[in-house]
């Protein structure tokens with residue numbers, strides 16, 4: 001199994017409006033929460049793990065939490081990304097909490113495509129791109145601030161305007177994203 005010499009941040013501060021209850025806190029596998037499941041399975045493969053959230057209060061376990069910059073009150077992965085990059089200030093792996101089948105090998109392939117001049121390395125599978133299965137460099141900070149100041153929360157728009165490298169994977173299955181209750185039920189069966 002590969003070791004990726006970068007930090008990984010599990011992004012877990014969303015509204016979960018489609019799921020109807022906070023995805024980050026759903027039980028998964030042998031774990032009380034999906035967040036703890038992700039931390040436990042991925043911890044051996046990265047330099048350091050963190051959890052990105054609006055506030056740490058919702059979690060009743062210890063971890064390294066990166067709270068969102070309070071200048072921006074809206075729910076948006078861009079707010080999470082800005083707060084993360086300001087905190088770690090080095091290239092960082094990013095994974096949405098609701099993708100329990102993304103493997104360390106996927107991040108290893110992303111890391112192999114990270115160059116000094118790259119702003120972002122993004123995973124792409126046959127059906128879509130995955131901006132929250134990615135590596136971002138601190139060079140994105142100014143671009144994200146500019147986008148937020150203009151109330152533009154579209155990650156795809158930001159990536160088009162950056163030095164983005166896309167890494168193509170053959171299958172969609174590892175990127176399954178738990179947005180709705182039926183996705184959660186399916187993921188528990190697949191586990």
Ligand SMILES: Nc1nc2c(ncn2[C@@H]2O[C@H](COP(=O)(O)OP(=O)(O)OP(=O)(O)O)[C@@H](O)[C@H]2O)c(=O)[nH]1
Pocket residue numbers: 011012013014015016017018019023052053054068074075076077079080095096097098132179
């Ligand atoms: N820290 C942080 N994470 C966020 C924020 N908004 C979304 N996320 C995370 O970003 C990832 C993708 O979010 P979405 O699936 O688009 O949104 P969601 O809020 O989780 O779900 P919906 O409300 O159903 O769209 C999830 O892992 C969320 O936890 C935010 O403002 N702060």
